[in-house]
Amino acid sequence: MLGGITPLLCSWGCALNSDGTPHGRDARMPDSRGPDPFLLSTAPPSRAEKWLAGAGLATLVLALLITIPYARLRTTGTEVLLPAYAVAVFLVELLTSTLLLALFSVQKSWAVLTLSSGYLFSGLLVIPWVVTLPDVFAPLGMGSNIESTATLAAVRRLSFPLFVIAYALTKDRDSTGDEPQRSIPMIIVRRTALIASLAGAVAWVAIVHPDKLPKFMIDNRNVAPLWHAVPIAAICLYLIGLVSLWVRRRSSLDLWLMVVLCTLLIENITLTYVTGGTRLNLGWWAGRLYGLVSASIVLLVLLSEATTLQARLARSVHSERLARESRLTTMEALSASIAHEINQPLASIVINAGAGLRWLDQEVSQTEEVRAALERIARDGHRARDVVDGIRRLFRRDAQERVPLDLNHLIEDVLQHWREEARMAGVTIRADLDAKLPRATGNPSQLQQVISNLIANAGEAMGTISDRPRVVHVTSKRLKSRGILVSVADTGPGIEPNFKDRIFEPFFSTKPDGMGMGLMFSRSIIESHGGKLWVTDNVPHGAVFHLTLPNGDGSLEPNVGPLQRHGTIP
Numbered sequence: 001m002l003g004g005i006t007p008l009l010c011s012w013g014c015a016l017n018s019d020g021t022p023h024g025r026d027a028r029m030p031d032s033r034g035p036d037p038f039l040l041s042t043a044p045p046s047r048a049e050k051w052l053a054g055a056g057l058a059t060l061v062l063a064l065l066i067t068i069p070y071a072r073l074r075t076t077g078t079e080v081l082l083p084a085y086a087v088a089v090f091l092v093e094l095l096t097s098t099l100l101l102a103l104f105s106v107q108k109s110w111a112v113l114t115l116s117s118g119y120l121f122s123g124l125l126v127i128p129w130v131v132t133l134p135d136v137f138a139p140l141g142m143g144s145n146i147e148s149t150a151t152l153a154a155v156r157r158l159s160f161p162l163f164v165i166a167y168a169l170t171k172d173r174d175s176t177g178d179e180p181q182r183s184i185p186m187i188i189v190r191r192t193a194l195i196a197s198l199a200g201a202v203a204w205v206a207i208v209h210p211d212k213l214p215k216f217m218i219d220n221r222n223v224a225p226l227w228h229a230v231p232i233a234a235i236c237l238y239l240i241g242l243v244s245l246w247v248r249r250r251s252s253l254d255l256w257l258m259v260v261l262c263t264l265l266i267e268n269i270t271l272t273y274v275t276g277g278t279r280l281n282l283g284w285w286a287g288r289l290y291g292l293v294s295a296s297i298v299l300l301v302l303l304s305e306a307t308t309l310q311a312r313l314a315r316s317v318h319s320e321r322l323a324r325e326s327r328l329t330t331m332e333a334l335s336a337s338i339a340h341e342i343n344q345p346l347a348s349i350v351i352n353a354g355a356g357l358r359w360l361d362q363e364v365s366q367t368e369e370v371r372a373a374l375e376r377i378a379r380d381g382h383r384a385r386d387v388v389d390g391i392r393r394l395f396r397r398d399a400q401e402r403v404p405l406d407l408n409h410l411i412e413d414v415l416q417h418w419r420e421e422a423r424m425a426g427v428t429i430r431a432d433l434d435a436k437l438p439r440a441t442g443n444p445s446q447l448q449q450v451i452s453n454l455i456a457n458a459g460e461a462m463g464t465i466s467d468r469p470r471v472v473h474v475t476s477k478r479l480k481s482r483g484i485l486v487s488v489a490d491t492g493p494g495i496e497p498n499f500k501d502r503i504f505e506p507f508f509s510t511k512p513d514g515m516g517m518g519l520m521f522s523r524s525i526i527e528s529h530g531g532k533l534w535v536t537d538n539v540p541h542g543a544v545f546h547l548t549l550p551n552g553d554g555s556l557e558p559n560v561g562p563l564q565r566h567g568t569i570p
């Protein structure tokens with residue numbers, strides 16, 4: 001029915017986001033050429049991220065200050081921890097590099113690939129660094145040289161900020177469409193091979209030609225004066241990196257890389273100045289800890305981003321599925337409602353056409369009856385056309401027609417339509433219509449459909465009754481505190497108590513060929529008119545359907561509510 005479809009359209013409306021944008025398209029979705037708001041390398045940092053970054057740095061500075069008084073305390077036997085430290089750094093940097101490669105394959109950004117190479121290079125150099133440590137593997141009889149260790153440490157320390165600077169300088173070029181032309185896996189394989197060869201070459205020189213290396217160490221614990229150039233150069237590179245990132249800062253990744261460089265700065269200051277140039281004391285270990293923290297920052301951010309994205313994806317898939325199911329249900333309900341509304345006049349046309357044919361076949365001409373049947377056929381045809389027109393109007397979503405109307409007159413029109421069929425089915429139709437009924441405002445075609453549907457249901461319900469008169473009793477009355485009540489009572493079998501609510505649900509029907517849509521749409525129509533529709537038991541047999549409508553001025557008895565839906569007639 002016409003008004004009955006409105007809520008369905010509303011549920012189609014639920015396929016919209018709360019801000020009115022179509023479902024399935026995020027309101028913040030970028031233009032296809034704009035930056036992706038979900039990628040770490042393009043999304044701007046949130047306020048929470050900025051706070052977290054600031055708080056993390058403040059904590060590290062505080063930790064540095066606390067370390068200073070105890071930094072030169074010597075530790076004994078802590079060398080054995082070095083392999084564990086190296087393995088941790090190696091794994092963290094390798095994982096970070098891998099996740100950045102995944103980001104590269106999505107965003108196709110050369111800058112992200114460069115950064116990934118930086119992490120890979122730094123991670124790979126950890127292996128020769130730990131292998132050449134004299135404190136660790138010398139007792140196992142493996143050749144080691146502290147100069148090799150120092151050189152590898154220097155290369156690691158100086159190369160990483162160079163990669164970060166390269167990232168900062170090239171990242172804006174990516175948005176100008178300078179995308180890789182070759183296949184992404186091939187680029188990744190080639191780049192990985194290049195970085196691994198570079199790291200291998202550095203390690204080979206450092207391990208195989210220790211005599212050709214600069215003199216960074218006096219002995220296994222104390223650094224030579226030349227070493228001091230390394231942290232100074234590293235600090236300069238970190239500062240250049242920080243400035244480059246700061247002036248081009250746009251994304252979360254930029255923010256966290258700045259935090260990484262700050263942490264590396266703290267690590268360097270600790271290792272070089274706070275420890276007094278001595279290895280393996282408390283300050284040196286604190287510096288190593290900062291190094292591990294700094295290596296882990298981007299990894300943690302990437303992992304948390306991946307988890308958040310996965311959760312968002314799961315939520316979005318879930319809501320997409322719900323929307324699809326709701327769309328399907330809506331389509332199903334809509335097509336059922338159209339069939340329901342068209343079937344009523346069609347059935348009536350068939351009955352009248354059959355009756356007309358029978359009268360034509362009779363020997364004595366029954367012109368008047370045939371004329372009456374043809375008139376009813378024409379009227380039903382118009383009704384069917386009205387339904388189709390109404391559905392079309394609904395789709396246009398323009399305001400539903402509401403006119404002042406005399407409900408008694410409307411009821412009489414409907415009853416007139418049913419009288420002939422009632423007579424043929426042995427049903428008596430009685431009407432007690434209140435002569436002082438106020439005018440109502442509504443859609444005449446919709447209200448006719450409702451009353452017609454209630455009468456059709458009453459007639460069908462009494463189809464099996466043979467032990468008592470089949471009576472449909474229609475009443476209208478003015479409610480005490482304004483508003484109109486219309487009731488349709490029958491003497492059928494009534495409605496089982498546990499079905500009283502369910503009969504208003506879509507597709508609930510006890511009839512073999514029933515669609516179970518009529519009462520649902522009837523209730524929707526009445527509610528869209530500001531009224532109520534409910535059912536009670538008739539005494540001693542049958543059911544009574546009640547509907548209320550506001551007066552023409554919109555007023556309705558205020559205490560007509562859900563309680564009365566299931567209770568007595570108001």
Ligand code: ADP
Nearest residue numbers: 457458461503509510511514515516517518519
């Ligand atoms: P349909 O007529 O296609 O079954 P409706 O929504 O109009 O769909 O009715 C739903 C169900 O409500 C019917 O199948 C029937 O079981 C019950 N019903 C409706 N009107 C009456 C009535 N007057 N007496 C008994 N049962 C009724």
